[in-house]
Amino acid sequence: MRDPGRGLRILLLPALPVLLVATWWLTTADSTNFFWPPLEQILRTFGETWFTGRFTADVLPSLARLLVGYLVAVALGVGLGTEIGSWRTLRALVEPVLEFFRAIPAPVLVPILMLFAGIGNEMKVLVIVSGCVWPVLLNTVEGVRALDEVLRDTARCYRLRPRSRLVHLVLRGASPQIAAGARQALSIGIILMVISEMFAASNGVGFTIIQFQRSFAIPQMWTGIIMLGLIGVVLSVIFRAVESRALSWYTGLRMSQRTKG
Amino acid sequence: MRGRDEGRRRPLPVWLLGLIGLAGFVAILELVPRAGLVDERFLPPFSDMLSALAAQAGTAEFWQALLETLRGWAIGLSVAMAAGVVLGILIGGIPLLRAAMTSTIEFLRPIPSVALIPLAVLLFGTDMRSTLLLVVYAAFWQVLVQVLYGVRDVDPVARETARSYRFSPLTQVRTVIWPTALPYVMTGFRLGAAVALILEITGELIIGSPGLGRQIAVAQTSGAVASMYALVIVVGLVGVVVNVIARAGERRSLRWHPSIRTEVP
Numbered sequence: 001m002r003d004p005g006r007g008l009r010i011l012l013l014p015a016l017p018v019l020l021v022a023t024w025w026l027t028t029a030d031s032t033n034f035f036w037p038p039l040e041q042i043l044r045t046f047g048e049t050w051f052t053g054r055f056t057a058d059v060l061p062s063l064a065r066l067l068v069g070y071l072v073a074v075a076l077g078v079g080l081g082t083e084i085g086s087w088r089t090l091r092a093l094v095e096p097v098l099e100f101f102r103a104i105p106a107p108v109l110v111p112i113l114m115l116f117a118g119i120g121n122e123m124k125v126l127v128i129v130s131g132c133v134w135p136v137l138l139n140t141v142e143g144v145r146a147l148d149e150v151l152r153d154t155a156r157c158y159r160l161r162p163r164s165r166l167v168h169l170v171l172r173g174a175s176p177q178i179a180a181g182a183r184q185a186l187s188i189g190i191i192l193m194v195i196s197e198m199f200a201a202s203n204g205v206g207f208t209i210i211q212f213q214r215s216f217a218i219p220q221m222w223t224g225i226i227m228l229g230l231i232g233v234v235l236s237v238i239f240r241a242v243e244s245r246a247l248s249w250y251t252g253l254r255m256s257q258r259t260k261g
Numbered sequence: 262m263r264g265r266d267e268g269r270r271r272p273l274p275v276w277l278l279g280l281i282g283l284a285g286f287v288a289i290l291e292l293v294p295r296a297g298l299v300d301e302r303f304l305p306p307f308s309d310m311l312s313a314l315a316a317q318a319g320t321a322e323f324w325q326a327l328l329e330t331l332r333g334w335a336i337g338l339s340v341a342m343a344a345g346v347v348l349g350i351l352i353g354g355i356p357l358l359r360a361a362m363t364s365t366i367e368f369l370r371p372i373p374s375v376a377l378i379p380l381a382v383l384l385f386g387t388d389m390r391s392t393l394l395l396v397v398y399a400a401f402w403q404v405l406v407q408v409l410y411g412v413r414d415v416d417p418v419a420r421e422t423a424r425s426y427r428f429s430p431l432t433q434v435r436t437v438i439w440p441t442a443l444p445y446v447m448t449g450f451r452l453g454a455a456v457a458l459i460l461e462i463t464g465e466l467i468i469g470s471p472g473l474g475r476q477i478a479v480a481q482t483s484g485a486v487a488s489m490y491a492l493v494i495v496v497g498l499v500g501v502v503v504n505v506i507a508r509a510g511e512r513r514s515l516r517w518h519p520s521i522r523t524e525v526p
Contacts, residue, residue: 008357008360009360012357012360012361013360013361013363013364014364015361016361016362016364016365017364017365017368020365035383035384089273089278092273092275092278092279092282093278093279093281093282093285094282095279095282096279096280096282096283097282097283097286099501099504100497100498100501101497102500102504103455103497103498103499103500103501103503103504104493104496104497104500105458105459105461105462105463105496105500106459107459107462107463107466107467107474108462108466108474108477108492108493108496109493110466111466111477111478111481111489112489112490112493114481115302115303115304115486116303187371187373188459190373190375191373191374191375191459191463194373194375194376194378195375195463195466195467198375198378198467199466199467206375209376209378209379210378210379212379213379213382213383218383221379221380221383224376224379225376225377225379225380228372228373228375228376229372229373229376231373232371232372232373232376233368233371233372235371236370236371
């Protein structure tokens with residue numbers, strides 16, 4: 001069970017994806033099945049489906065709503081979470097309610113928020129905010145609560161001002177947990193972005209895909225699925241880049257602790 | 262911060278504070294619409310929701326929907342668990358396979374499962390199977406990734422020892438890999454259980470396969486706002502129960518484990 005060498009590993013990295021795409025390509029090459037059009041045809045329709053106006057008309061509005069909703073949710077979650085995490089009584093008071101809200105599967109909020117905010121942009125952003133805020137909030141509470149006791153006392157001894165205490169001790173100490181919550185929130189956010197558009201919308205990626213499916217434009221529908229997949233992958237790559245930058249001190253710390261122990 | 266709370270007087274017990282918080286929340290839900298701060302058509306008072314819930318609980322349809330939801334969730338989660346654990350141990354245990362799979366897993370995992378909704382509808386219509394497809398897809402990655410972490414965490418010395426004693430691969434899995442991976446498997450179970458419920462409800466809501474989600478969509482389109490809220494509360498309670506069960510199961514099956522406190526982030 002020895003690890004394969006570096007050269008082999010680099011060779012293997014693209015091997016399976018290439019193999020899978022090739023299999024898809026070959027097995028559907030002369031497919032006449034209505035639901036499984038040839039991959040070649042899907043790829044040919046991809047460009048004309050998405051890059052002749054749809055990208056700015058559908059993809060960008062979707063992404064903008066996701067971005068706004070997500071950022072508001074993170075800010076709200078971190079802000080409230082720091083407060084709730086720092087006050088024991090407050091935490092005990094609101095924790096059951098928060099647990100309940102976290103347990104509600106976020107998509108059911110779509111019909112509720114439609115009542116309040118109609119079917120416009122506000123509703124979609126609101127849905128994304130109200131779904132994404134819980135993982136961030138609860139993880140922040142956990143992170144703040146689990147702050148290192150020694151660091152906390154040190155900060156008190158040095159009489160850090162509240163502001164620098166917040167930045168250097170509380171937020172930084174809780175940041176690994178916050179990042180974990182933010183990662184969960186991102187995948188929930190993408191789901192909600194798509195669902196709110198599938199439920200009721202006049203533009204957006206989710207809306208377009210459902211239109212394709214309802215009008216039986218099968219190759220176009222497949223390009224939509226690929227588009228959503230690409231959005232998911234790109235966003236997670238971006239997230240990971242931001243996270244590894246922001247948490248480089250933490251991964252370094254973990255590594256040194258691991259090698260020491 | 263802690264010092265500010267303590268010392269002056271004995272703080273109230275945590276569970277009591279939690280109850281007070283819940284009661285306060287319910288009171289807000291009751292009073293805000295009654296006082297006219299929010300339109301009653303959008304947010305009916307809590308008592309209306311309760312009576313709608315009581316009316317719902319009297320119908321066989323409601324219990325049927327609840328059952329369908331729980332069944333879809335359980336089947337989907339079991340399939341995802343079985344597939345995730347078996348494939349995870351297989352992929353994690355064979356380095357060559359692992360090197361080959363990494364890029365594919367990293368690419369497939371972030372694909373949002375809702376992207377499969379149109380495909381599921383075309384393949385299975387509004388059948389329960391189309392929702393099941395989403396549930397399995399979404400929960401599978403949660404489990405698989407955790408199992409892979411777990412297998413990677415196996416102590417190399419233990420593994421080498423097992424190998425030099427010529428344990429058969431199956432015994433190796435049972436005595437070396439499984440105990441190390443179990444905490445990760447349980448984390449995967451907990452995460453997977455929550456995600457599976459989200460996708461189960463989503464599928465019912467959007468696709469219209471039978472279950473509580475569809476009841477919510479029906480209540481919404483027919484303007485039965487109080488019933489809609491009642492159903493949302495039920496779904497939330499199901500979520501709470503799922504979380505509690507998953508966490509209890511985790512704690513129970515890991516009671517013996519020395520590293521129970523160092524959970525994966």
